[in-house]
Amino acid sequence: MPGMPRNASSQVAVRSAGRREDRTGVVLRKFRLVFNAVKTHFREVEKKAGVAGAQVWALSVIRDQPGIGVSALARALDIHQSTASNLLKPLMERGLVAAARAQADRRSLQLHISVKGLDVLKQAPGPAAGLLPEALSRLDAQTLQRLDHDLAALIVRLRADRRASKIPLGNPGDD
Numbered sequence: 001m002p003g004m005p006r007n008a009s010s011q012v013a014v015r016s017a018g019r020r021e022d023r024t025g026v027v028l029r030k031f032r033l034v035f036n037a038v039k040t041h042f043r044e045v046e047k048k049a050g051v052a053g054a055q056v057w058a059l060s061v062i063r064d065q066p067g068i069g070v071s072a073l074a075r076a077l078d079i080h081q082s083t084a085s086n087l088l089k090p091l092m093e094r095g096l097v098a099a100a101r102a103q104a105d106r107r108s109l110q111l112h113i114s115v116k117g118l119d120v121l122k123q124a125p126g127p128a129a130g131l132l133p134e135a136l137s138r139l140d141a142q143t144l145q146r147l148d149h150d151l152a153a154l155i156v157r158l159r160a161d162r163r164a165s166k167i168p169l170g171n172p173g174d175d
Contacts, residue, residue, distance in 0.1 A: 056124045063118065088111070096117035
């Protein structure tokens with residue numbers, strides 16, 4: 001810095017670097033809080049309902065939209081269609097969801113929740129979509145836009161595989 005003794009300039013640089021490291025730690029701890037809150041919620045869901053959090057969300061969508069197809073379910077959950085199919089398979093095997101061929105197009109399935117599926121939903125702690133989507137939906141538009149922008153910058157630095165954005169949190173086998 002002009003007009004400042006050399007060691008005073010280096011002291012400012014050290015203080016600035018220290019504040020940045022402190023800020024990094026503060027932000028890291030906030031991410032840990034978010035991740036651990038989500039993990040804790042999913043563990044509670046699985047313990048009480050006996051199915052993974054993403055499966056509870058799928059069950060709630062099927063309950064609310066009887067006859068929904070796999071493609072529409074995937075869109076509702078914002079996941080890939082193959083991921084939705086994989087999510088459904090154990091639900092159907094356990095008799096929580098029934099699938100029938102559509103009359104108009106025999107290739108497509110219409111999904112319906114069973115009585116057993118409704119019982120599972122009654123056991124599951126809410127929100128059905130999960131803690132994080134619910135919290136995000138309650139943020140004001142400006143905060144959500146800022147968060148979107150800032151997370152996009154972080155994702156670039158992480159070099160994250162963008163395909164992972166279509167894998168739901170609380171997927172069976174997650175921990």
